[in-house]
């Protein structure tokens with residue numbers, strides 16, 4: 336299962352879906368019914384699993400879009416079944432067990448009872464049994480192992496009571512990488528699909544290569560004297576006579592304002608600091624007293640230029656967050672384009 340929620344973690348469904356399918360993904364995990372609708376709109380005929388709790392008000396979308404729900408409680412199972420029955424179809428569904436994430440899912444002790452209940456509903460079929468890790472990327476494996484053991488025990492109990500599942504799944508990227516025993520019959524990578532290790536400390540040596548680069552361009556430039564204030568709040572002052580260049584990207588594009596004073600960019604294989612407060616639509620960089628950079632030059636915010644590179648994990652570290660949030664925050668007004676095939680990216 337490819338987890339493609341939040342517009343493929345900000346990478347854009349339209350760009351990512353064809354290579355994911357080409358790479359072998361044939362089940363898609365989404366977070367909202369609208370995301371499932373968007374996949375269908377893009378021509379995805381493969382299976383789609385909703386990874387969050389279904390809303391009663393959206394029940395018609397399940398048969399309409401052929402969405403597979405995760406089932407955490409009897410009440411949801413009841414109305415989903417009734418809706419499916421009214422449409423004359425059977426929804427493939429997954430018993431979702433809370434083994435310690437405490438977000439969705441049934442308590443392990445109640446999993447067998449829920450499974451029995453779902454098995455008698457005419458509109459639902461038991462396709463899978465699932466759970467979700469809370470700490471699988473962490474170097475401390477103890478909590479994840481506890482969850483895995485809880486999941487395994489519950490799965491066996493339900494299976495021994497006579498229930499069969501095509502799909503048994505708990506592994507997110509961290510599970511896939513750290514716990515081979517968690518793979519069962521289906522895995523659910525998200526961040527790993529986009530070239531990131533789920534743990535920041537592992538990114539450099541992991542062999543993962545971010546699939547997305549983020550570029551801007553020098554839109555204007557000016558030479559300014561020492562002591563000149565730059566941007567809102569006049570918080571940054573030049574320490575010498577220098578060239579300040581402006582780039583048309585800001586927090587409206589997903590570069591969080593709290594990254595003010597912390598970001599670098601790459602231009603022509605060299606690294607320059609972003610200076611002054613990050614504006615909604617623009618940022619400024621300090622190029623120093625002499626420069627070969629000119630208006631129109633490409634600027635790399637995430638990606639590689641010569642020997643230098645910047646990843647979403649580098650930015651996340653500075654912003655006190657995770658790579659997931661950095662890529663997901665890149666807003667809709669930033670156009671995405673596929674520039675390499677999977678093969679070109681890997682080679």
Ligand SMILES: Cc1ncc(COP(=O)(O)O)c(C=O)c1O
Pocket residue numbers: 338364386467506507508509523524525526527533
């Ligand atoms: C239920 C579920 N499965 C799988 C994933 C994928 O996780 P990751 O991106 O860490 O691989 C997520 C994402 O948060 C999720 O919510």
